[in-house]
Amino acid sequence: MSKEQSSSSVSLPAIDSSEPCPIEVLLRTIPEKGLQNNESTFKINSVDNTVLFRTSKPLHNATGSPHSTFQFDKVFDANATQKDVQDFLVNPTIKDILSGYNSTILTYGPSFSGKSYSLLGSQYNEGVLPNICQVLFETLEENEETKGTNFCVSVLAFEIYMEKSYDLLVPLPERKPLKLHRSSSKMDLEIKDICPAHIKSYEDLRGYVQSVQNTENRVGRGGKAERSKSHLVFQLHVEQRNRREDILKNSSLYLIDLHGAEKFEKRTENTLSQDALKKLNQSIEALKNIVQLLAVKNPDSGYSTKTSHSSTYRESQLTEVLRDSLGGNRKMKVILTCFLSNVPTTLSTLEFGDNIRQIINKVMSSTTGLNMKKKMDLFVQDMKIKDDNYVSQINILKSELDSLKDLSNESSSREDMKTELENYEKENVKLKLQLDSITQLLSSSTNENPNNNIDDEVAEILMKRCEQIAQLELSFDRQMNANSKLRKEFEYKKSKEEALESMNVRLLEQIQLQEKEIQELLTNNAILKGELDTHTKLAETRSEKIKSLEDSVKELTNNKSAISSPRKGSVSSSSANTVSHIEGGSELSNSPRSANTSSKPVGWAVRKVSSSSIATTGSQESFAARPFKKGLNLHSIKVTPNTPKSPDLGS
Numbered sequence: 199m200s201k202e203q204s205s206s207s208v209s210l211p212a213i214d215s216s217e218p219c220p221i222e223v224l225l226r227t228i229p230e231k232g233l234q235n236n237e238s239t240f241k242i243n244s245v246d247n248t249v250l251f252r253t254s255k256p257l258h259n260a261t262g263s264p265h266s267t268f269q270f271d272k273v274f275d276a277n278a279t280q281k282d283v284q285d286f287l288v289n290p291t292i293k294d295i296l297s298g299y300n301s302t303i304l305t306y307g308p309s310f311s312g313k314s315y316s317l318l319g320s321q322y323n324e325g326v327l328p329n330i331c332q333v334l335f336e337t338l339e340e341n342e343e344t345k346g347t348n349f350c351v352s353v354l355a356f357e358i359y360m361e362k363s364y365d366l367l368v369p370l371p372e373r374k375p376l377k378l379h380r381s382s383s384k385m386d387l388e389i390k391d392i393c394p395a396h397i398k399s400y401e402d403l404r405g406y407v408q409s410v411q412n413t414e415n416r417v418g419r420g421g422k423a424e425r426s427k428s429h430l431v432f433q434l435h436v437e438q439r440n441r442r443e444d445i446l447k448n449s450s451l452y453l454i455d456l457h458g459a460e461k462f463e464k465r466t467e468n469t470l471s472q473d474a475l476k477k478l479n480q481s482i483e484a485l486k487n488i489v490q491l492l493a494v495k496n497p498d499s500g501y502s503t504k505t506s507h508s509s510t511y512r513e514s515q516l517t518e519v520l521r522d523s524l525g526g527n528r529k530m531k532v533i534l535t536c537f538l539s540n541v542p543t544t545l546s547t548l549e550f551g552d553n554i555r556q557i558i559n560k561v562m563s564s565t566t567g568l569n570m571k572k573k574m575d576l577f578v579q580d581m582k583i584k585d586d587n588y589v590s591q592i593n594i595l596k597s598e599l600d601s602l603k604d605l606s607n608e609s610s611s612r613e614d615m616k617t618e619l620e621n622y623e624k625e626n627v628k629l630k631l632q633l634d635s636i637t638q639l640l641s642s643s644t645n646e647n648p649n650n651n652i653d654d655e656v657a658e659i660l661m662k663r664c665e666q667i668a669q670l671e672l673s674f675d676r677q678m679n680a681n682s683k684l685r686k687e688f689e690y691k692k693s694k695e696e697a698l699e700s701m702n703v704r705l706l707e708q709i710q711l712q713e714k715e716i717q718e719l720l721t722n723n724a725i726l727k728g729e730l731d732t733h734t735k736l737a738e739t740r741s742e743k744i745k746s747l748e749d750s751v752k753e754l755t756n757n758k759s760a761i762s763s764p765r766k767g768s769v770s771s772s773s774a775n776t777v778s779h780i781e782g783g784s785e786l787s788n789s790p791r792s793a794n795t796s797s798k799p800v801g802w803a804v805r806k807v808s809s810s811s812i813a814t815t816g817s818q819e820s821f822a823a824r825p826f827k828k829g830l831n832l833h834s835i836k837v838t839p840n841t842p843k844s845p846d847l848g849s
């Protein structure tokens with residue numbers, strides 16, 4: 199376990215501790231028009247899940263394998279549908295993920311035999327991968343509702359091409375080889391420079407898978423009639439947190455679609471250099487090597503041990519990725535695909551399947567407890583995300599507010615507008631007065647001399663004044679319009695500002711509330727710690743008490759042995775012995791054990807005993823008799839009812 203893990207989580211007793219788990223193999227044959235090979239044939243038996251290989255040649259010469267019948271966990275003939283394959287694979291895989299197991303699904307077979315079709319699917323027939331994603335999300339969402347299990351899913355995908363790995367979401371010209379790294383403390387592969395995508399829903403995951411599946415995106419893509427030259431790796435990581443049951447589960451699923459298993463040769467790949475061909479063949483060769491080494495021919499020999507094969511894993515990037523899947527802590531399922539008409543490739547595929555099926559992995563569910571610290575970490579993490587959201591929201595609102603303020607500054611300020619308006623109004627009043635006086639003048643001159651024409655000079659002034667007035671009135675109207683517009687704009691901005699401010703206040707309140715919740719959690723934490731301390735102290739006191747009781751028991755046992763030896767003779771022979779015996783009895787009645795027994799209705803203590811031998815002490819006092827175990831010699835004791843003593847007894 200890593201340091202980080204040990205500090206943040208408490209290991210629970212493992213629900214399913216390490217258990218042997220053989221690799222499961224499923225065989226699927228591609229539909230063909232008819233077998234073209236007459237010399238040998240394969241007989242598929244979907245009921246027994248076997249493939250019988252018949253040949254006219256001696257078997258050992260043909261294959262070098264001792265098998266004529268290959269047994270697998272599931273065998274599908276060419277009529278099998280995508281759903282048949284999914285029914286076999288999907289639910290058990292989901293169950294493993296939900297139980298905290300790491301799993302791998304790998305395809306293997308010659309080119310064009312239906313590996314990608316089975317794993318990824320075609321346009322109209324979805325494969326195992328999308329189906330797993332859909333069922334996984336449905337189940338996780340259901341568990342969230344019904345069991346309160348929070349979940350977190352992330353995914354990454356890369357391609358292994360000529361012994362280099364590439365992130366498929368980086369545009370082709372910028373794509374650089376990734377560094378694969380496996381630290382000794384962490385079981386999962388670490389890949390530098392690749393960022394897992396956090397997935398919230400099945401739709402998100404589907405979009406991601408589709409963008410990765412896009413063959414245009416792949417360096418080692420096969421053309422229409424060209425075989426693929428790269429392996430495609432998906433890694434799905436699922437974290438499940440159940441605060442009610444105090445459980446944290448982490449599991450990962452690899453879905454790996456290999457390129458064709460047959461060798462790349464100069465004959466078919468004439469554009470490639472020898473070096474490129476060597477690199478292309480390296481991964482499948484290394485895979486076959488490690489599978490051969492790990493195959494446990496005798497199942498009684500236990501798990502497949504991988505410790506001595508480290509160098510073989512390092513032979514290629516593919517085997518490095520598959521290190522946990524082959525002989526490690528992963529449940530592994532292999533989809534074998536083949537054409538029955540092609541005998542050599544089918545035989546080689548069946549042999550690979552037979553070998554890999556003998557590998558026994560050692561799997562463990564990664565289920566741990568969510569302790570208080572982990573809970574707090576998760577809470578703080580949640581709070582941080584919320585806080586980040588609030589901060590970004592506040593920033594957006596602030597910038598909006600600033601831009602509004604700028605806008606209002608650009609137009610004339612409110613005060614300026616006010617004074618301008620007042621000036622206009624004053625001028626207007628002046629002009630009105632002027633107009634009135636001129637009108638009066640006119641009317642008086644007209645009244646005095648109605649027949650006289652108005653003096654030309656006065657008329658001219660009058661006309662000018664009239665024009666001026668008309669112009670001023672026009673500009674006044676314009677100003678009034680502008681004013682009302684500005685006023686409206688100003689009111690709108692003001693209301694927006696108020697809304698933003700109230701939103702700010704609400705956000706602040708929410709933050710305060712969250713802070714209060716954190717405080718409460720911290721206090722709870724402290725209370726729980728206090729309780730823990732009290733319980734520890736109580737436990738200590740109890741263990742001390744137990745110790746002291748044990749001591750007194752020991753002491754009593756010693757006393758018993760000390761007493762019992764003289765009693766073997768005559769009890770009446772020594773009054774000293776009898777007295778010490780009675781003392782022993784009273785000692786016992788003080789002990790916690792005797793306190794318990796005294797509460798019983800017919801206990802040892804409520805009876806009075808007398809015996810002729812005890813009477814020799816000269817005392818008539820009754821005493822609390824001890825249990826037989828505690829050393830009273832019952833042969834010398836007569837139990838009498840608790841009745842008044844007879845006068846003879848004292849004599």
Ligand SMILES: Nc1ncnc2c1ncn2[C@@H]1O[C@H](COP(=O)(O)OP(=O)(O)OP(=O)(O)O)[C@@H](O)[C@H]1O
Nearest residue numbers: 228309310311312313314315320420425426457458
């Ligand atoms: N069971 C099937 N039913 C119908 N069509 C299939 C089946 N299996 C494969 N095919 C079709 O055969 C073609 C080749 O299949 P696919 O691409 O899956 O092969 P492959 O093994 O992944 O090849 P490569 O190694 O080059 O990647 C595809 O067009 C696919 O749709």
